[in-house]
Amino acid sequence: MTVTRPSPDGSGPQPPARTAHPATQRWGDLDVVPTGPRVQVSARIARRLFTAAVNRLAVTVVITEADGRRTTLGKGGPVATVSRAEEFFARLGRDQLIGFGEAYLVGAWDAEDLGGFLTVLAEQMSDLVPRPLQRLRAVVAKRPPRAQVSSKKNSRDNIAHHYDLSNDLFELFLDESMSYSSALFDTDRLDRGDHHSATPPGAPTAEELHPAQVRKIERLLDATGVGEGSRVLEIGSGWGELAMRAAQRGADVLTITLSTEQQALARERIAAAGMSERARVELCDYRAVTGEFDAVVSVEMIEAVGHQYWTTYFQTIDKVLAPGGKVGIQAITMPHDRMLATRNTWTWIHKYIFPGGFLPSVDVIDEVTREQTSLRLTDRLSFGSHYAETLRLWDEAFLGDSEAVLALGFDDTFLRMWHFYLEYSRAGFASGYLDVNQVVLTRPEEQA
Template sequence: MSLEDTHTVSGNQRPDPALRFLLWQLKRLHQGSLQVTGPDGRPHPIQGAHPGLDAAIRIHRPGALLRRLLSRGLVGLGEGYMAGEWDTPDLQTLLSMGSVNQEHMRTLVYASPWSRLADYLRHRRRDNHRNGSRRNIAFHYDLGNDFYRLWLDAGMTYSCGLFAAEDEPLEAAQERKYARLLERLEPTPGAHILEIGCGWGGFAEFAARRGHRVTGITLSQEQLDHARERLQAAGLGDRVELRLQDYRDVTDRFDHVVSIEMFEAVGEAFWEDWFAAVRRALLPGGRATVQVITIAEAAFAYYRRAADFIQLYIFPGGMLPTVQAFEDKAKAAGLRTRERDFFGADYARTLDRWYRRFQEQAPAIRALGYDEPFLRMWGFYLAYCEAGFRSRNTDLMQTVLEAPV
C-alpha cells in the first residue's frame, strides 16, 4: 500500500500507512502529551515519558503531510499547515510542545540532505547586498502599514517589549524597552543618536521627546512614510531626520547608535560590514545599544547550513547569531561589550499578544486582500517564534557596545 491519503483500512479499521508511520514517530515524544486525530475522526492519544504541555493535532491528509515532513522537516510542517493538511485547536501550544521535543523526532524535524541543500541555495540567492537588502526588506515590511496596524500595538512597535507584570499592556512594555535602551547609552542632553532600522518611528519619537536628536535609517518606504508623518504630527520634525538609506552608506558621526532587532536581517556574510558601520558611525568613546535575537549554540551548526521556515517565507536573507558570534564580530571591529541582559521570556509574551491580536483581526486582514494561506503562514510564523523563545532555542539579548576613546 502506498503512502497516499486513504482514510482507513476496511475491516480492522487500522489507520492508513502514512498515519501509522506518523504515529510511530510521534510515540518518541519525550515531554507532554499529544492527541492525534486522523481523517476519520478517531483519536490516537500519545503520552510522553515526562510531564509537559498537552497539545492536539488533527491530520486531514496524512500522506501529503508525511511526504513534506520526510523531505523538508519543519519547513514542511509549516507548508502543510499553510495548505490545510493539518489543524490544531491551539497552534501556540502545539509548536511549543514540539520545540522542546524536536531532538527526539529527528526523522520528522530535519529535512533531507538534498532538500536542505536546495533551500540553503535559495536562501543564499537572497543575500543582503545593497540591492538584495532593499528587496528583502520590502518583501516583509512593505506588506502595507494597514496590515501591521491591525495587530501591533498603537505605537507600531515590531520588537519585543519588556514587561513588569504578566498583564501589563503591551504599549507600556514597549515604552519600558525604549527607556532601557536609551538609559544604557548614558546620553548627555541633546545627544545625537543614529538608529539603524528605525521602523515606524517609535524609538525616534521616544528619544526626541526626551530632548535628543535622532537620525533614523530604514530601507522600507512604507515605514519611512509613516514615521515621517508621525514625527511631524508630534511636532518633533526638527529633532528627527529620517532617511531611506543602507547602513553601509552612512558617513556621519554620532554620539550614540541604537539598533533594535535589525541585526537579524543583515545576513551572516555581512555581519562584519554591519559592525564596521557601527564603529565608523560612533564618535570616540560613543556607546551603542543593540537588541538582537540570538540562537542557541547547539542549534547554530545545523541552522547555518540550512534555511528555516522564517528565512524562506517571512524574512528572506535573515540570519540569527549566537551570542558568541555576535561578540566575536564586535570585538574584531574594535567594539567592547560593556554589558548584556537576556529577555527571552518577554519575547514569548510579546509574541503571544501579537498572535492573539492577529487571530482576532483575521477578518480585517482578509478584507485587505490577503488569502487564507497567507493568514496561516503568518499565524504559523508568530506561533513558531513564540515556541522558540519558550523552549530557549532562541533568546533576546540587549547589549551595550563601546567605541575606543
C-alpha cells in the same frame, strides 16, 4: 482556524469576493500535493521519524488516514490533528520543516493550542531527528537561494517582502507605539510562568503592552546615554517610535530603513509629534551610512543582516561611532551550537516571512566585535520570556481582527500563515530555544 478553499472542479464553498493583496500571489504551487516515487519513499521515512519523535513527547497527535482509520500518538498534552495524513507526510518527507509549515498553511493539520503544541516540539528541537541522521543535514536541507542573501543588491527586496506588506496590517495588532519587537514587562513573574498554556496564569494583558514597549525603548536609550545634544544613528527605523523618544530627549536623530512603507508612516508620526527638525527618516542601507554619532542603536534589525555580513555590520558601526560613544542593540538570539548547525539552512521562516534573515548568538556578537572591531560587549539583558508574551498578545489581536485583515485584501491562507508565524516564534521563546537580548557595546578605554 478554517481555511476556505474551493474544490478542484470549482464547486463547493467559495471565498467571498475581495480585492486580492499582492501577498496572496506568493503561494505558487502550494495547493499541489507532492507526488512521485521519491516522495513516496521520503513520506514513509518521515512517517517513521515523526511517529518516533511524537511518541517521546508530552503532546497528543491524532492522525486520520484516507480510509478513515485513526491513530493517536504521544504522551498526552497539547493536541494536534492530522486530517490528511498522506499529504502531511508527503510534504514533511519532501521538504522537512518547510513542508511541516506548508501542511499547516493548507489545512492538512491543525491544533487548537498551536503555540502550546509547537512549544513542546521546540523544547526538543535538537533531538527530534535522531543524532546519527542529523549528520545528513547538509545533504537533505535546502540552502538559501542566492537571490535572498542579504547583499546590498538584495536587501531592499528582502525587507519589502515583509515590512512593505501594509502599514494598516501592522496597525491591527501592534500597540499604539507601533513597536514590532519584544516588549519589556515590569515583572519577573514571566520567568516563573507556564508558557505552555495558551494564556499563562498572571500573564500580561493587552493594556500592559504599550507601557512595556515604551520601557524597552527607554531602557536602550538610557543604556547608550542618549540625551540633550546626542547625535544618534538608529539602524532600522520601524515606525519611528524610538527616533521620536530620542528626539524628545533633545537628541539629533538619523534613523534609516529600507522599507518605503515604514519611512512614510514614520515621517508622518514624527511630524505629528513635532519632531521633524530633530529626527530624519532616510531610505538608506546601513553600509552606506557616513558621519559621526555619539550613540548607535538598533532594535531587532541585526536578524536581517545575514551571517555573511555581520563583520561588515559591526565594522560600519565601529567606523561611525564617535570617541566615547555607545552602541545599543536589541537582538533575537539562538544558542551558538544551533546557530552553527543551521546557518546554511533555508527554513519556512525564510521562505514565507523573512527572506535573507538569520539569528546570531550572543557568543558570535562577542566574537565578531572582538576580532573585527574596537568594540567590546560590556552589558547584556536577557528577556526571552517577555517576547513569548509579546507574541501571544500580538497573535490574540491579529486573530481578533481577522475580518479586518481579510478586508485589506489578504486571504485565508495568509491568516493561517501569520498565525503560524506568530505562534511558531512564540514557541521558540517560550521553550528557551530562542532568546532576546539588549546588549551594549563600547570601547572600554574611552569610557570615563
